[in-house]
Amino acid sequence: MNENLFRPQFDALKLSDKLWLMQTLAARYHLTFKELYAFSRWGQSCTTGLFEKGGREFVFVPGDTVTLGWEGFVQGMDKANREELADMFAEIEYEDTAEEFLRQGMAPVRQVTIGPMFVGRKLEEIGWENVPMNDPRITAHPDWLENLQKLDSKDGRSVEINQTVRFQRNGDSWQAWLCHPMTYPEFRRSLLWDLTATLPTPDEWAYLCGGGCRTLFPWGDGLDRKMKLHHFESEEDQGKPYDMEQPNFFGLSIAYDPYMREVVEADTLTTCGGDGGCNICGGMGPLLGYLPCSPHCKPEVREDNEIHNNFDFFRPVIRVQTSGWKMGSPGDER
Template identity: 30%
Template sequence: MSHVDLTVDGWLALSDAGAAGVAAAIAHDVGAALVSVSTHSYAGRSGRVALFERDGIRYALVPGGTVELGCDPARFVPTSRQLHDFAEAVAAYSVPEPIHRFLAEQMSPTRRATLPARLVAVRSVDADSLLTAEHDGTDDHESVMARLEWRGLRPPTPDEWEYDCGAGATTLFRWGDEYPDGEPYGDVPLIQSPNFFGLVIGDDPYRAEFTTDPAVLCGGDGGSALCGGYGGFLSWITLATAYRDPTLAEIIYEGYLVGETPVRPVLPVP
């Protein structure tokens, strides 16, 4: 079996020795160093994480397969606190009601996708960090793609990013449907702890990440809701796994913010 066809079930079904062997073979194939293979838990789920390193970037193995993506607002049952926070947003801003309609407009739709196994950077990097001496000074999505391709890398597709983040969780956030007290910024273990795949992802609403689609950034809204003081619900929802901000890309490109916008390198598995 090609490693690109490795699924979550297949990965977790391996013995410890078998998993170490698969991880070592992947490391050899992509020219990376195998750092560790260990058990890992997040938000009540237990699994196994393999970490790799190449050219100063640490990666985690994300198995593939046919997966469920997107958000079904009908299955979301808001808590009384979420309803209160949402009502405050409705009173202060032009937010469509009811809450399920709002979610339908803010989230990607439910769908199925077949994804390859791949190595995904544990943390995103700013696009400027990928600059080389050959860089021609352009500052757009195409240049970010070229900078990654030069290293044998690419960004995740929007589908891959969602799966990287949620890791198969069907809840609004990768940890569940509720958000903790406070703001989605700073020292908040739920958003800063490595997720089920060992990725630190969707951890800062200011750091929405590029994908292969120039119009789709994932993992935040550039900090608009949080910085604007829009309240708990509107600020936290930007870190929901399926959240999409249709205006963010235009703001980044027109504001010459490409270089400081994050991208999460993906190292394909042969």
């Protein structure tokens, strides 16, 4: 096993050796190596390789043996988070502790070894095909185009027919997407066929999101109210980037919007990183609204295998084999 593919040894490599390793992996897995880049966030950091394949940007994430799951506070929540939970508990007449309440939705604590992999840096939609406005499947519906003309005169920005078509304004013109509903097994087959990639498992996703952090979130035991958050931004936040959407310590934009569920590898349709906005729509406030974005939150196993094209997203991963070769010296592949 090449131990240099795992975080302790990988982080200790000289930059020249790390550069050679990234170039070697790029050739083995048919990716284009772009550069080494240092990512640092929330007390964790990783200098790793950026890659491109098929118009997608990937980052190399070294493997590691980490503890996942959550059973109690490490730091404890601040006053604002405690007061938010207290108000909610009073409303629903909940009498147990905040720790016990949160623990019910958390995955059990376990130690796992995560293998190295190339990981898609951004979430991608499922089942939407970008097509030109003169596509026969669009022009066959003149009523769609007539309605767009009406919206255009009213400065409309987007319109969607559920599970059918979506139009979005782009300057003075419109762009179109056709929806292709699919099941979870169909999507997994298409991912393997189109990208020779797969999905992260729930444990891999938790590692990519939290890096083995022991706090409730990667930054601590509560929601940081200084952040600009999707669906809770103020007027003062206008123009600022969403904090949780910025690259994390592995260079990934992950778990930043509770409305966006990440499909993971499992026997049946399972998602992490969001609940489709259920907690937010239920008026449960920012902390519980974002709780599904915790790396320790229990994966949601869905009742059916039907993917929802507006709430379910994916992140391709390419797992790296750790046996069968060793790292020599730059220019000396063995």
